[in-house]
Amino acid sequence: MTVTKVNLETLQALLTNEPLLAAKNQFGEQGVSRLKSILYFLKRCARYATVNEKSNLTVFALMQPDSLVDTLRLNHATAFQYGVTVLGSIHSLSIEIREDGSPFVWQSIPTQIGGVIQTGIVYQLLQSVETFSVNGVAMPVGKVIEDAVSQFCLNYFTDLKEALVAYRDSMARTSKCHLLRQAWAEQDRLWFVNEPEYRLRRALHNYLYSYLRHDDIDLREEQNVDDSHPVDIKIVWRMENRSAIIEVKWIGKSINLATRNITADYGDARARTGADQLAKYLESHRQEAAKEDTRGYLVVFDCRRKLLKPSATAVTKANGLHYQNRDIKYNPKFHKTRQDFEEPIRMFLEPVCV
Amino acid sequence: MSDPAAYFDMLSLGERMSDLIEGFSRPELHLLSYASCLLSLYEGHPVADWGYEFISADNGLPFAQEIDMAIDIALGLGQVYPKGPLMLLSPEGATEVSELRQLEGNRTRERYLAGAADCLLVFNPGNVREAFNYDPAISFLKDGRHTAWVLTDPVVERFYANFHQLREALAYDAHDLSVPLVTWLKYLIQTGRTHDSYKS
Structure with missing residues (x-):
């Protein structure tokens, strides 16, 4: 525009x-x-x-x-x-x-x-x-940064991991992030819309763009699913010859509300697939750009709910928060075996419970 | 050898950004030097008077070779030093810029540099970038994914026209140029986001 x-x-x-x-x-x-x-x-x-x-x-x-x-x-x-x-x-x-x-x-x-x-x-x-x-x-005062309490009292991050944790705790957990809210099929946050991937990437990218000091930050566009752009979000810090690549995955269910058909149902395995993809990319990147310090981050948006049927219109606290503290088991544990692979960050997204 | 105007601009903006946002990155400094140049256009000056030109970088944002060279020289002299992913002005750099500010030509530039840097009182660096992504010259080059001079004659003419309208709307000749720049950036963000929301 x-x-x-x-x-x-x-x-x-x-x-x-x-x-x-x-x-x-x-x-x-x-x-x-x-x-x-x-x-x-x-x-x-x-x-x-x-x-x-x-x-x-x-x-x-x-x-x-x-x-x-x-x-x-x-x-x-x-x-x-x-x-x-x-x-x-x-x-x-x-x-x-x-x-x-x-x-x-x-x-x-x-x-x-x-x-x-x-x-x-x-x-x-x-x-x-x-x-x-x-x-x-x-x-x-008009809101330029939509979800910020103050437009002026802002805390910037220079550390990506800190920024991701802050996003998880302040924006993602209760879907305070206005872009993240667009990924939900309904207001009680039981399911995602069909194919929410781009919205989730964009929500995270938007936050990092505003709060993380960086040289460049690239977001993989919605249409780009080919191998020429395998990375979801890439961030560069030239002063330190560093870069970070973020692989974004989601687990839980997505739904077509009109037909009440579940369009996707993902569990831990999808997160492990994301870890594999990230490790492969890091390995091929290491071969091509050995002098650059590149680190990989796997971010998993978790909207799993227990016993959630397509016909459900509400969820109890017990079922809604069942997976709140259920960490994903990774095998292999790339974050233990690779120096360039950071510990994955799971962002559990709370539903509105009855 | 660095362009003297670019060197002064880099030190002056670097000092203000070190104070306001605890340091600066190269793209941020290029962006604010571009904003400073736009403020000189706002006051009707020819773009050639600015002293150096801008092209579009890989990320689509403005880039000035003279500013980049100035940063390299300042790092070498210790007038700027790295701190993590950012850079800060050193005490030596602060002394240098203080002396350079006494020069007649630099006193004029200082208004534009101060006006540009002070937009960081209202916006964070990310939102300044976002605003300029909606800048007509920048977005055209970014969408076309090619590197070219940013402030070509048609682009400058359009800026003169836009800024004339802005000056009339403000209804006064601002001494403090942060007022028109903040207004212009808010305008870019609002209209740009509105258009993007229609697209999606």
Whole structure:
């Protein structure tokens, strides 16, 4: 897709909700600078602390001095130190960004200055909704990264395994990932749609594209099933002359809901086939590109449910979670015998149980 | 010998990216130098004034040979050093860029470089890449899978037209160029994703 002529309606809608522009219109270039100082704080803070669905975070910048705030600050606020003041998960935090860019943490915001703060620029994260208020006018922050709690407090990964584990735990397990949700045949997540492979690859690729620092990341397109493109996802880090190839498999059942026919039913054997394929590819790649450090990762999306009939419309907790902790037995154990084969990562996908 | 403009651009962007996102990769640096060049087009400057040109790399994203050479030289001089899969500006590099910023010609470029780097306050590097994948010049070359100059005359003319519309919509001459760039990238992402969802 290419952008040729600008769609003015779309552009105008974006500008109406653009906090940087609102700050400029209200406070001039100084407003832009102060709003950016808030964003800078969020960026740096995210190196040491994380946000979740329960986080309550307020970061504000006053646009003019206020003697009451100056007085109360002495008793209610202290200088914020990155990597010291807040570590781990943020529960509730109120930060003032001073004119020189230095952050101050307020133990609580006294009610007498609540109104004063609103005359400046205020960022708020509450129940996964982010807003900017500029002189009391609030505007929501649009989601560029759909599934992220915050668009600004982001933690990047430089390690692929860490990124895969994070995806498994935060996005895959409860199908929080919006692209992964498209792989399900129905909303209770009992079965996949027919041929969900590309959707699963794309979901994982999308997450890694956003959260993993990399040089290049290639996704095998839906139509590509020939030997010239055997790899599902390939990631390259040129600085370290390294690459990773990810083989994506799924186990469980897929269904055609209209006919109630099971279109595929895969068990452990499919995961073992994936391991074989990956090992073969690594071996042939090693022959051709001996100087490159390439590692293989097998990712298995597991939607197995116990005793699930095609006519079922619900699953009990016992049957739905039966395979939650049932690891796949690999034979041969390539991750034990090959140095370039990482331990397979199984992502059990929970259904909605009755 | 590195192009002086490219060397300054690399150091300046490298410094900002080291600070904002704890380092940079080569493709990321090329991408932000391209964004900086686009900001000079946004202000109506001829593309030839930028000093170096961009081709499309294997991954379809913009690549400038002069920027790549600048990185190699800086690594050799210790002004940039590797840290894991990324690179960081060293104290020597910080001193060098601080001195280079005093030069008249570089002070003008600095606005474009700062505007480009500051988009990382709003987007992560992956989403900046995504936005530029929807860039008209880039996506055409990527779909055709061939390497070519990115900013040809027709492409530049189209940018001038698009940016004229953006300037009119913003209704002010931005000193801080992160505002138009952030708006432009959001526009690319929104329209690009909408079109992709119609396709699927």
